[in-house]
Amino acid sequence: MSADTDSSVPTEVHETLMQATYRALCAEGYADLTMQRIADEAGKSKSLLHYHYGTKRELLVSFLAYLLDRFEEKVEATEDDAPDERLRFLLDKMCPDEDDDGDYDRFGLALTELRTQAPHDEAYRTQVARNEVAIRERFADIIRDGIEDGTFRAVDPDRTASLLFAALDGARLQRVVASGVDSNDPSGPAHDTPADVRAALETFVVSDLLADDGDDASNRDEVTARPETDDTDATEGDE
Amino acid sequence: MSADTDSSVPTEVHETLMQATYRALCAEGYADLTMQRIADEAGKSKSLLHYHYGTKRELLVSFLAYLLDRFEEKVEATEDDAPDERLRFLLDKMCPDEDDDGDYDRFGLALTELRTQAPHDEAYRTQVARNEVAIRERFADIIRDGIEDGTFRAVDPDRTASLLFAALDGARLQRVVASGVDSNDPSGPAHDTPADVRAALETFVVSDLLADDGDDASNRDEVTARPETDDTDATEGDE
Numbered sequence: 001m002s003a004d005t006d007s008s009v010p011t012e013v014h015e016t017l018m019q020a021t022y023r024a025l026c027a028e029g030y031a032d033l034t035m036q037r038i039a040d041e042a043g044k045s046k047s048l049l050h051y052h053y054g055t056k057r058e059l060l061v062s063f064l065a066y067l068l069d070r071f072e073e074k075v076e077a078t079e080d081d082a083p084d085e086r087l088r089f090l091l092d093k094m095c096p097d098e099d100d101d102g103d104y105d106r107f108g109l110a111l112t113e114l115r116t117q118a119p120h121d122e123a124y125r126t127q128v129a130r131n132e133v134a135i136r137e138r139f140a141d142i143i144r145d146g147i148e149d150g151t152f153r154a155v156d157p158d159r160t161a162s163l164l165f166a167a168l169d170g171a172r173l174q175r176v177v178a179s180g181v182d183s184n185d186p187s188g189p190a191h192d193t194p195a196d197v198r199a200a201l202e203t204f205v206v207s208d209l210l211a212d213d214g215d216d217a218s219n220r221d222e223v224t225a226r227p228e229t230d231d232t233d234a235t236e237g238d239e
Numbered sequence: 240m241s242a243d244t245d246s247s248v249p250t251e252v253h254e255t256l257m258q259a260t261y262r263a264l265c266a267e268g269y270a271d272l273t274m275q276r277i278a279d280e281a282g283k284s285k286s287l288l289h290y291h292y293g294t295k296r297e298l299l300v301s302f303l304a305y306l307l308d309r310f311e312e313k314v315e316a317t318e319d320d321a322p323d324e325r326l327r328f329l330l331d332k333m334c335p336d337e338d339d340d341g342d343y344d345r346f347g348l349a350l351t352e353l354r355t356q357a358p359h360d361e362a363y364r365t366q367v368a369r370n371e372v373a374i375r376e377r378f379a380d381i382i383r384d385g386i387e388d389g390t391f392r393a394v395d396p397d398r399t400a401s402l403l404f405a406a407l408d409g410a411r412l413q414r415v416v417a418s419g420v421d422s423n424d425p426s427g428p429a430h431d432t433p434a435d436v437r438a439a440l441e442t443f444v445v446s447d448l449l450a451d452d453g454d455d456a457s458n459r460d461e462v463t464a465r466p467e468t469d470d471t472d473a474t475e476g477d478e
Contacts, residue, residue: 122419163443174405179358197405
């Protein structure tokens with residue numbers, strides 16, 4: 001749990017309220033979000049929300065910290081995998097699921113609206129910046145690890161990380177703003193942009209990072225003295 | 240001039256009002272923008288704005304169409320250049336200028352706020368989608384031309400275009416939302432992200448597109464191997 005989370009909130013209550021905030025943001029969007037709606041989603045009283053988090057703004061800062069915590073947890077769970085698998089896992093995480101029921105768009109829109117408030121509000125800005133920096137750093141860490149163990153060729157890890165994160169972030173932005181979340185036909189002309197960008201990143205970046213690796217996994221073994229990883233499950237559904 | 244522009248507006252008046260809208264958006268942001276502020280910027284009466292454009296919303300739809308017109312004009316002016324030059328020109332256009340005085344951030348924020356309104360408003364959405372599709376198409380056209388004349392190796396032009404556009408769009412979003420336009424220290428932790436992403440696109444995409452170039456390299460830089468450093472200055476001056 002992040003340092004920004006109010007430690008007086010019991011973990012279970014925090015989890016319930018953060019998940020309720022997620023659902024309320026998907027349902028209402030950012031502009032129409034109310035503490036009452038979040039309380040209703042959580043089956044708790046509005047006064048409990050105010051008691052634990054203060055204002056709506058403070059609750060949303062906690063929510064951004066919660067998103068980051070969850071992101072970190074998921075990424076940390078893959079830490080023992082090979083760098084190329086970890087990289088693909090992270091890239092896939094930023095794309096819509098096969099069974100996405102519209103939350104990718106609705107939450108993407110609400111989050112973008114919240115992010116555009118950040119330049120005007122220091123608490124938002126600090127947390128938004130923290131989340132962005134952490135995601136970028138995670139990409140860079142994986143690339144650095146991959147260079148070190150010989151999985152990836154030598155590239156600038158920070159620049160490459162910036163490209164990967166920005167490309168999928170921009171793809172989501174473009175899909176979301178050109179779509180009609182409130183209309184009967186929610187999918188717009190950029191509906192396939194995240195999948196297209198993911199595929200292009202595979203072609204131009206991931207393949208390139210792996211270019212000098214060939215198919216010889218024993219190369220990597222020599223360098224790292226690690227047991228050979230099982231490549232059979234490489235996440236390549238999008239080739 | 241796009242079909243969406245009210246043909247009853249004299250060209251000069253339209254230009255004056257659109258430039259005033261740009262300045263007003265930079266100064267006020269999207270949420271606080273008023274017709275009075277735009278009128279003041281233009282030195283015209285508010286009633287003239289309403290007479291020519293209708294509501295503020297309709298004026299902003301015209302403004303989006305105006306942005307697209309200007310974009311198309313600038314791109315068309317480079318049509319006789321080599322595909323790699325045209326591609327770099329377009330990529331550079333989406334990055335902050337050396338002499339940027341904050342408009343890249345302020346206008347980027349206002350435009351993002353406007354774009355997040357699009358899913359809720361059909362007129363916005365139609366125009367936002369039109370602008371996005373046009374920019375993506377321009378990238379794809381250049382890549383297609385480059386493949387056809389042998390400048391670029393064969394790639395999927397649409398996917399590659401999606402990557403280029405989304406990466407720089409996402410980079411701007413990330414820089415803008417992590418920056419403090421209203422504060423004393425406007426630059427945030429993602430200040431260099433657009434330049435980093437631009438450099439990474441040069442390394443991973445532009446260089447790769449040029450990689451198999453060898454048949455007809457008489458009047459362009461020979462790229463036989465990946466450059467160690469990024470040569471983003473190879474384009475003509477970006478205004």
